Amino acid sequence: MNFFRNNMSAIGKVLCCACLTLSFSVFADDAKLNQELAAKFKAADVNHDGKLTLAEAKVGMPRVAAHFSDIDTQNRGYVTLEQITKMADSR
Numbered sequence: 001m002n003f004f005r006n007n008m009s010a011i012g013k014v015l016c017c018a019c020l021t022l023s024f025s026v027f028a029d030d031a032k033l034n035q036e037l038a039a040k041f042k043a044a045d046v047n048h049d050g051k052l053t054l055a056e057a058k059v060g061m062p063r064v065a066a067h068f069s070d071i072d073t074q075n076r077g078y079v080t081l082e083q084i085t086k087m088a089d090s091r
Helices: 002-006 008-044 054-060 062-066 081-090
Strands: none
Touching: 008 054, 008 081, 054 062
């Protein structure tokens, strides 16, 4: 018990560094995921209008197609990269 009392400051610093490292790792993973989504979106958007129709999603982003109606909350008939990213970030 004395060990912990005498070394609380050092233990706190180690735990803080560990938490920060994990946090940066999560942000790096999110950034990588967003880059991958953007690349897949760009490839799937065959007419380059910044929107994916259900047909485009079925060919280029099948997971988006499977959840198309959940992502296209305004029933516009297309989804944007922003909508896809927002849905992915919420999961």
